[in-house]
Amino acid sequence: MTAIWVAVLVTAGGCYALKLAGVTVPQRVLDRPRVRRFAELVPVALLAALSAAQAVTSGHSFDLDPARLAGMGAALVALAVRAPFLVVIVVAAGTAAGLRAAGVA
Amino acid sequence: MTYGAGMPASAASQTQAAPDTPSARPVRDGVGLGLAVGVSGVAFGAAAVSSGLTAWQACVLSALAFTGASQYALAGVIAAGGSLLAGTAGAILLGSRNTLYGLRLADVLRPGGDSTSARRWQFLRPLAALGVIDETTAVTLAQPDRRSARRGFAASFITLYLLWNVTTLAGAFGAGHLGSPDEFGLDVVGPAAFLALIWPRLRAGRTERAVALGGAGIALGTTTWLPAGVPIILAAAAALVGTLLARESGQR
Numbered sequence: 001m002t003a004i005w006v007a008v009l010v011t012a013g014g015c016y017a018l019k020l021a022g023v024t025v026p027q028r029v030l031d032r033p034r035v036r037r038f039a040e041l042v043p044v045a046l047l048a049a050l051s052a053a054q055a056v057t058s059g060h061s062f063d064l065d066p067a068r069l070a071g072m073g074a075a076l077v078a079l080a081v082r083a084p085f086l087v088v089i090v091v092a093a094g095t096a097a098g099l100r101a102a103g104v105a
Numbered sequence: 106m107t108y109g110a111g112m113p114a115s116a117a118s119q120t121q122a123a124p125d126t127p128s129a130r131p132v133r134d135g136v137g138l139g140l141a142v143g144v145s146g147v148a149f150g151a152a153a154v155s156s157g158l159t160a161w162q163a164c165v166l167s168a169l170a171f172t173g174a175s176q177y178a179l180a181g182v183i184a185a186g187g188s189l190l191a192g193t194a195g196a197i198l199l200g201s202r203n204t205l206y207g208l209r210l211a212d213v214l215r216p217g218g219d220s221t222s223a224r225r226w227q228f229l230r231p232l233a234a235l236g237v238i239d240e241t242t243a244v245t246l247a248q249p250d251r252r253s254a255r256r257g258f259a260a261s262f263i264t265l266y267l268l269w270n271v272t273t274l275a276g277a278f279g280a281g282h283l284g285s286p287d288e289f290g291l292d293v294v295g296p297a298a299f300l301a302l303i304w305p306r307l308r309a310g311r312t313e314r315a316v317a318l319g320g321a322g323i324a325l326g327t328t329t330w331l332p333a334g335v336p337i338i339l340a341a342a343a344a345l346v347g348t349l350l351a352r353e354s355g356q357r
Contacts, residue, residue: 011176012170014200020207025207025211039209044320046239068293085302092290
């Protein structure tokens, strides 16, 4: 019980310290073109990785859920026709929810 | 202040933002994503309690760690009866991607110019740091200019923080009384939102597209054999390669 509280508090403190470390990097470090370019590309790489992983994996294995894949497909179509952000989200979730409710997937 | 160099997505997102007023879009995007993702705190609260955490421990994690992947990682190890030391280390390792996000956001959120706004930033920075996570980073960087970026960050952080904590509480105390989030298609919200938010960057250049594909490939290729979450951090290697290669070929 107490041990779990220690783990909870150390995790919270560690996670916060890591966030703070990132935003307190001195400006002059970011003025270096290579550092700046890397910092620009990191979110692209990580968010693409998260999107792919959440779309087709679950835990340690691939999980090709038809409704979720259909939702991602619908999101891609919405993005291709330049739908606004919130429309993309609603179309994606709505497609998956609709297919599940209909018992199709 | 070389803003253009700091945010090459500007041209692409401005074409998308055409029908909106400049100030409405970041707030709407931020609040929208905050609402859509924030409700999944219910799932965390319920999962944490069934993993053996108390409801209050789940709430403290959501309030102070405030980064979903790390919170799930700790709960998962506790559920599996694993060592608390390993669970804590894994959760903190997962949080390290927020350092990389912070590196990028510091450049966008930091006010330029006078000493008053610089002092205010000194004061606000410890608070803003708490909000540096996947979702807020995505919303912030999808905005066409610095002012919108700050508004997008604030809107997504505040909405997501409040809702994530309230729903964690609800999930932790009401576990078992709620339907599955999948019924509402909420499992698609995360991946679709991340894709939508990096979309303007993908249109902006070949390097961005290559880095995104590389990152996704690294994550999918390693997910079956590396500890959960590590594949996402490894995906940063694609950004490193992109930085070095694009420089050599003289392309930005």
